[in-house]
Amino acid sequence: MIQHLIILPVLVHLITGTxxxxxxxxxxxxxVMSLLxxxxxxLIAFALFNQVRSEGVMVMHAANWxxxxxxxxxxxxFSSSMVLxxxxxxxxxxxxSAAGISAVRAQYAFYPxxxxxxxxxxxxxxxxxxxxxxxxxxxxxxxSFVLITLGGSKAQxxxxxxxxxxxxxxxxxxxxxxxxxxxxxxxxxLADLAITLPNIKNQGLINITALLFxxxxxxxxxxxxxxxxxxxxxxxxxxxxxxxFAGLLTKVGVYAMLRMFTLLFHPDDFMTAIILIxxxxxxxxxxxxxxxxxxxxxxxxxxxICHIGYMVGGLALFTQAALGGAVFYLFHDMMIKTNxxxxxxxxxxxxxxxxxxxLGGLYHSYPKFALLVAIVIFSLAGTPPLSGFWPKIYxxxxxxxxxSWASNYYVIGLIFSSLITLYVLAKMWKDVFWKKQPDTQIxxxxxxxxxxxxxxxxxxxxxxxxxxxxxxxGLDAERVLTVANDIAKEMLxxxxxxxxxxxxx
Amino acid sequence: xxxxLVIMIAILYASxxxxxxxxxxxxxxxxxxxxxxxxNLLIFLLGGITPGKPxxxxxxxxxxxxxYADPVPQALILTAIVISFGIQSFAIxxxxxxxxxxxxxxxxxLNTPLEEDI
Numbered sequence: 001m002i003q004h005l006i007i008l009p010v011l012v013h014l015i016t017g018t019x020x021x022x023x024x025x026x027x028x029x030x031x032v033m034s035l036l037x038x039x040x041x042x043l044i045a046f047a048l049f050n051q052v053r054s055e056g057v058m059v060m061h062a063a064n065w066x067x068x069x070x071x072x073x074x075x076x077x078f079s080s081s082m083v084l085x086x087x088x089x090x091x092x093x094x095x096x097s098a099a100g101i102s103a104v105r106a107q108y109a110f111y112p113x114x115x116x117x118x119x120x121x122x123x124x125x126x127x128x129x130x131x132x133x134x135x136x137x138x139x140x141x142x143x144s145f146v147l148i149t150l151g152g153s154k155a156q157x158x159x160x161x162x163x164x165x166x167x168x169x170x171x172x173x174x175x176x177x178x179x180x181x182x183x184x185x186x187x188x189x190l191a192d193l194a195i196t197l198p199n200i201k202n203q204g205l206i207n208i209t210a211l212l213f214x215x216x217x218x219x220x221x222x223x224x225x226x227x228x229x230x231x232x233x234x235x236x237x238x239x240x241x242x243x244x245f246a247g248l249l250t251k252v253g254v255y256a257m258l259r260m261f262t263l264l265f266h267p268d269d270f271m272t273a274i275i276l277i278x279x280x281x282x283x284x285x286x287x288x289x290x291x292x293x294x295x296x297x298x299x300x301x302x303x304x305i306c307h308i309g310y311m312v313g314g315l316a317l318f319t320q321a322a323l324g325g326a327v328f329y330l331f332h333d334m335m336i337k338t339n340x341x342x343x344x345x346x347x348x349x350x351x352x353x354x355x356x357x358x359l360g361g362l363y364h365s366y367p368k369f370a371l372l373v374a375i376v377i378f379s380l381a382g383t384p385p386l387s388g389f390w391p392k393i394y395x396x397x398x399x400x401x402x403x404s405w406a407s408n409y410y411v412i413g414l415i416f417s418s419l420i421t422l423y424v425l426a427k428m429w430k431d432v433f434w435k436k437q438p439d440t441q442i443x444x445x446x447x448x449x450x451x452x453x454x455x456x457x458x459x460x461x462x463x464x465x466x467x468x469x470x471x472x473x474g475l476d477a478e479r480v481l482t483v484a485n486d487i488a489k490e491m492l493x494x495x496x497x498x499x500x501x502x503x504x505x
Numbered sequence: 506x507x508x509x510l511v512i513m514i515a516i517l518y519a520s521x522x523x524x525x526x527x528x529x530x531x532x533x534x535x536x537x538x539x540x541x542x543x544x545n546l547l548i549f550l551l552g553g554i555t556p557g558k559p560x561x562x563x564x565x566x567x568x569x570x571x572x573y574a575d576p577v578p579q580a581l582i583l584t585a586i587v588i589s590f591g592i593q594s595f596a597i598x599x600x601x602x603x604x605x606x607x608x609x610x611x612x613x614x615l616n617t618p619l620e621e622d623i
Contacts, residue, residue: 168541169537184551
């Protein structure tokens with residue numbers, strides 16, 4: 001049976017993006033079309049998620065070429081839930097862009113490229129073929145190159161060069177690893193590789209390949225010491241673009257890492273120790289970097305890096321609790337980080353800057369907005385009933401259960417960086433919301449107040465939408481935990497995945 | 506032939522990495538192009554080289570009876586070349602634009618401090 005539903009999340013963005021190209025230079029129809037497209041994508045993602053939850057792993061073979069020969073698209077619980085959360089972030093950013101992206105940018109290819117980016121993300125989540133994954137990664141980085149440089153300001157160009165060169169290098173390393181895997185096994189289908197790789201005699205070469213994959217995805221997901229491109233480029237594009245980058249682009253690297261290191265490679269003791277140390281470094285450098293930054297967007301960029309470390313460490317511990325925690329944190333992080341940059345965008349609209357010493361008094365002038373931000377911040381810091389708390393419990397549990405020295409350091413790093421996150425967010429709250437606005441800034445006009453009601457709505461509604469999803473993740477954690485645990489089980493026992501793709505074991 | 510390719514790949518990777526470590530933006534770009542070509546050749550080499558045996562089944566037979574050249578690596582390389590062509594042309598335009606803005610080819614000049622940096 002051909003299951004066409006799998007390809008629809010990719011197709012809907014391809015169609016929306018292409019149709020938007022026909023409206024070149026007309027922002028208004030593009031905005032409407034983009035909203036429709038992302039909303040449809042959300043419905044499709046829901047349908048896909050439900051079907052996968054009720055019927056198990058779904059497979060589509062392109063042109064009906066059977067598994068090891070053709071390109072297969074596979075939707076298991078992990079990929080379908082990633083598609084679901086991506087569609088939430090996509091809808092929110094599309095709504096935000098309606099007022100947050102200037103008409104000049106929208107006249108050029110902002111909306112088409114935005115949809116091609118989402119198409120690439122969905123494709124990367126759903127593909128069951130290693131080379132196809134590379135192609136989707138290239139689609140993603142190509143679209144993100146355009147988005148990060150669109151506008152052409154000096155800061156954007158400077159950030160763009162760093163972003164482009166490091167990502168190109170990551171792609172080449174990824175391609176090299178694929179070449180070695182193909183040379184060793186003669187297949188690129190992930191399910192087929194899961195069977196053939198353990199039978200290869202030259203396991204030393206396989207470990208080296210695994211490290212090459214780790215470096216390639218590590219650059220993309222910004223782990224220590226490969227993250228330097230992120231804080232020097234993510235603050236340059238407009239907030240809507242930065243939001244989609246922050247919420248989704250580094251996470252697709254984490255997704256690929258989780259997929260590769262559970263399905264194809266299984267980290268041995270040496271790899272585990274290395275990944276744990278790297279995750280420790282990621283957490284610490286991210287947290288310490290966030291302390292010294294006075295610019296909101298730069299601070300948030302460092303927080304992205306800090307929290308990537310949690311998930312990478314969860315992968316290294318490789319127990320059900322750890323993987324479940326890492327996946328749960330991934331979902332929570334996608335929503336929160338997108339939201340943080342949208343919030344930074346609204347703050348910039350209100351005060352004209354994101355520099356914290358120049359901000360202040362927002363609690364006084366916009367109390368409802370402050371309350372909204374408080375929900376997000378408390379969730380990120382991991383205050384008990386909210387969403388950041390639950391995955392951390394699992395990660396702590398897994399860290400304590402593992403008695404190796406590296407995992408002890410991981411737990412210490414987790415505690416330390418959680419505290420620093422709390423401190424950084426408290427400092428930000430004090431600076432942006434509670435402090436009195438500096439006298440030098442009072443004359444700066446408020447660009448938010450004079451906006452029409454619809455525009456205000458399109459800026460605030462996405463934040464409300466994402467915050468309510470965050471609240472749902474926190475308050476109905478039972479259900480999300482079930483999904484995360486099922487994903488962890490799938491990762492530890494990939495047999496159903498392999499059987500669904502190949503038809504046999 | 507294999508030995509020749511191995512040496513070629515080694516030279517391409519080594520010179521590519523050397524160029525990547527330079528401070529000039531043009532050399533950075535050259536480095537990425539060289540490494541990319543090295544990776545393409547690596548796929549070609551590791552896919553196994555079988556000269557003179559096209560992957561076409563003879564008219565009289567219904568299956569392959571002897572070794573044949575694997576067409577998959579060539580398809581992979583073709584895809585990779587097309588992708589890198591697009592991305593490299595973007596990178597060239599980007600670097601030209603950066604050069605126009607900064608009037609410098611030095612990567613160290615990319616850190617114009619923002620007003621936010623105190």
